Amino acid sequence: MSSRRSVVLVCALGLAVIGAYAWHANRAPQTAKPVAAGLAAPALPAQSGPxxxxxxxxxxxxxxNDVSAVGTLVSNESVVLRPEVSGRILAIRFQDGQAVKRGAVLIEFDAAVQRAELQQARAGLSLAESNFTRSEDLFARKFVSQSGLDTARSQLEVARAAVALAQARYERMQIRAPFDGVLGIRNVSPGDFVKDGEALVNLEDIATLKVDFRLPELYLGRIRPGQALEVSSDVVAGETFTARVEAIDPLVDASGRAVLLRASLDNAARKLRPGVFARVRLILEERxxxxxxxxxxxxxxxxxxxxxxxxxxxxxxxxxxxxxxxxxxxxxxxxxxxxxxxxxxxxxxxxxxxxxxxxxxxxxxxxxxxx
Missing domain, CATH: 2.40.420.20 (conserved putative lor/sdh protein from methanococcus maripaludis s2 fold)
Known part of the structure; x- marks a missing residue:
């Protein structure tokens, strides 16, 4: 027991000595190490030359000064041809995608009845003209009264109107091109019976295209008809087309606070088509x-x-x-x-x-x- 107490006492004394030394070392002032002679802090490299x-x-x-926008190409003129009366198609006088001139006959309907009515009206007109000529001769010779001459003249006018009516009905059995353009893809064939108002084929004037685009309302004071703009499209990559502002919509869109503009674009080469997405650069001022x-x-x-x-x-x-x-x-x-x-x-x-x-x-x- 005595030897065990001696070991414990020695350990306790050792711990006490170590703790005292550590406390003394921590309280000692820290001194900076002297810089060795001939040494200096590193410096940035000096500029060696220019x-x-x-x-x-x-x-x-x-x-x-310009502003960019996006727009859509629109045909200069566009129409879907529809018949005014019901009938059976007798002949189609065009090919899909064909360029046609104004007035060209595109579709003919069976017009046998209308043709007969026209012939009947012309015969009636011929008879009325003969009666009126005879009445004038008799009136000059005092064999017909003024009333009889007026009756003959009235019958002549009625006959002329009947011919005009029959002619109009006959012409409605033909669909003609209302302007120069390119036809689309037809939806009917010869022999089809179509009702009045049914879509037959579309006709587009694409020699000139319109460009519709919108600008924020803050540009209202800087835009005017006649301003130049550049149009580009992914359809013809790397090529720019010149256009001119034709019209500015007087009504500003209240929902988007934007104004609609329409420009005209020459497309004689037919590189662009209606409906194509376009990028627009409107030139506001040249400096x-x-x-x-x-x-x-x-x-x-x-x-x-x-x-x-x-x-x-x-x-x-x-x-x-x-x-x-x-x-x-x-x-x-x-x-x-x-x-x-x-x-x-x-x-x-x-x-x-x-x-x-x-x-x-x-x-x-x-x-x-x-x-």
Whole structure:
């Protein structure tokens, strides 16, 4: 028992000594290690020479204020041909998709009855003309009274009206093209009996197309008939068509707060078709002298500020600019630069205001080699 108590006492004394040492070590002041002689804090590498940059010249170009929209192509004239009377189709005088002229007979109905009525009316007219001629002769010789002559004249007018009526009924048995155009795909065949008003075939005038599109109401004060616009479509990729605004709807759509415009487009080559989706660029104003720089020359800064580095006397000068429209990879410069000035388009990340620069070719900039 005595030896066990001695071991416990020794362990307790050891723990106490270790705890005292640790408490003393933690309270000791921390001192910085001295910097060895001849050593210094690392420094950023110094600029070894001019910074290689690529530049572009500030250009003066003609630029247009415009607005873009989407629209739909519509036929200049479009109609679905329908008969005015019921009847049986005798003959079809066209091929599907054929171009026809105004007045061409397209469909003929069986008109035997109407033809007979017309012949009967013409015979009655011939008799009425003979009676009137005879009455005039007798009236001149005082053998017929004025009343008899008036009766003959009235019968003549009735006969003429009967011929006109029979002629109209006969002509209604033929479907003619109301304008020059291209026919669609017919829905009937010879021998079919069709009712009045039944759709037979569509006729489209596509030599000229209309472009219907909408713009927000805020453009009302800037649009007018006669303005030019450019039309493009995926149907003819890479090609642009010129059109003119023909009409502006006086009623603004209350639900969408948009105004409907219609333009006219020459389609003599028939590259476009009605119903096609179109992209529209309406030119609101042409500006002949606008300063522009490449988009890649702009360096955004905090607060929405746009900067460029202007090259003058071999140095890069940081210049704040105010920009306008963007079009085709260039940006309008409203203020901050003059025409023909040089701006940095590649290598801006390595520049600071007043840094010496060396203008190089694009390949040299990519490789980091000065010119």
């Amino acid at each position: 910074v290689a940059v690529e530049v572009a010249q500030v250009r003066t170009v003609s630029l247009a 002949p002298s606008v300063l522009v720089v490449p988009e890649e020359s702009l360096v955004p800064a905090p607060g929405g500020v746009q900067l460029v580095y202007q090259v003058a006397d071999g140095k890069a000068l940081r210049t704040e600019v105010r920009t306008g429209m963007r079009r085709g990879g260039v940006v309008e410069v409203v203020s901050g630069l003059e025409a023909d000035a040089l701006v940095v388009t590649a290598g801006q990340l390595k520049l600071r205001d007043g840094a010496p620069v060396s203008v190089v070719l694009p390949a040299a900039v990519a490789a980091g080699r000065p010119g």
